[in-house]
Amino acid sequence: xxxxxxxxxxxxxxxxxxxxxxxxxxxxxxxxxxxxxxxxxxxxxxxxxxxxxxxxxxxxxxxxxxxxxxxxxxxxxxx
Amino acid sequence: xxxxxxxxxxxxxxxxxxxxxxxxxxxxxxxxxxxxxxxxxxxxxxxxxxxxxxxxxxxxxxxxxxxxxxxxxxxxxxxxxxxxxxxxxxxxxxxxxxxxxxxxxxxxxxxxxxxxxxxxxxxxxxxxxxxxxxxxxxxxxxxxxxxxxxxxxxxxxxxxxxxxxxxxxxxxxxxxxxxxxxxxxxxxxxxxxxxxxxxxxxxxx
Numbered sequence: 001x002x003x004x005x006x007x008x009x010x011x012x013x014x015x016x017x018x019x020x021x022x023x024x025x026x027x028x029x030x031x032x033x034x035x036x037x038x039x040x041x042x043x044x045x046x047x048x049x050x051x052x053x054x055x056x057x058x059x060x061x062x063x064x065x066x067x068x069x070x071x072x073x074x075x076x077x078x079x
Numbered sequence: 080x081x082x083x084x085x086x087x088x089x090x091x092x093x094x095x096x097x098x099x100x101x102x103x104x105x106x107x108x109x110x111x112x113x114x115x116x117x118x119x120x121x122x123x124x125x126x127x128x129x130x131x132x133x134x135x136x137x138x139x140x141x142x143x144x145x146x147x148x149x150x151x152x153x154x155x156x157x158x159x160x161x162x163x164x165x166x167x168x169x170x171x172x173x174x175x176x177x178x179x180x181x182x183x184x185x186x187x188x189x190x191x192x193x194x195x196x197x198x199x200x201x202x203x204x205x206x207x208x209x210x211x212x213x214x215x216x217x218x219x220x221x222x223x224x225x226x227x228x229x230x231x232x233x234x235x236x237x238x239x240x241x242x243x244x245x246x247x248x249x250x251x252x253x254x255x256x257x258x259x260x261x262x263x264x265x266x267x268x269x270x271x272x273x274x275x276x277x278x279x280x281x282x283x284x
Contacts, residue, residue, distance in 0.1 A: 005197060043270070
């Protein structure tokens, strides 16, 4: 199995999980392919970074609206 | 979609889970309190979706006007902040659809690339573990935000709704007016593209 085929399998099974057969094929490829191992390790770490960003966005204190924008919204609502 | 602390402290007048009569009756002071209380959070989500300051400001204005006109549809058991957030996401997506198309470049040009027999051409470095002390999480968030803003609109919106706003696939498909299959494909490609954009900063030999 080539790297391209592994990527295609992962894309096709995205969000739904691999079949047992596909998983065995992918794992066999990863065992022998340093480039793909590093790629998937990095990909998982990027997903962790996205989850961290999502949590940060959820609780961060946003900067307030500018007074100009507030007045613009209020004027539009009054029309 | 998650419901969370976005509504902040729900104790003040403009945050009451059940909008007071003054707000429903169109009291300008109650509306102003609502705008001041929630505006910053709505602008933040509109900025993420639109990646444009002027468009984000327009979307926030649209969102508040829609909310103001539809107060009677507000369900009393929801939090005002969550309700407004949803309206702002939709207003930003509407703005995105209405503006002149841009950032529609494909993500296909981004790696992974393969040689003629199907092996990876770019066996680049690997990302460090996020638990490594050397990795500044604040800086990483800043870089991830900047990379997301570079994604083409169609990919950025899917990634934001699924991975940051935490909509599920069906909610994302409904918000964008596409099929769930399209959402899955775009999310996969958006994540691949995001990784490619971040690799030069993140990957280590």
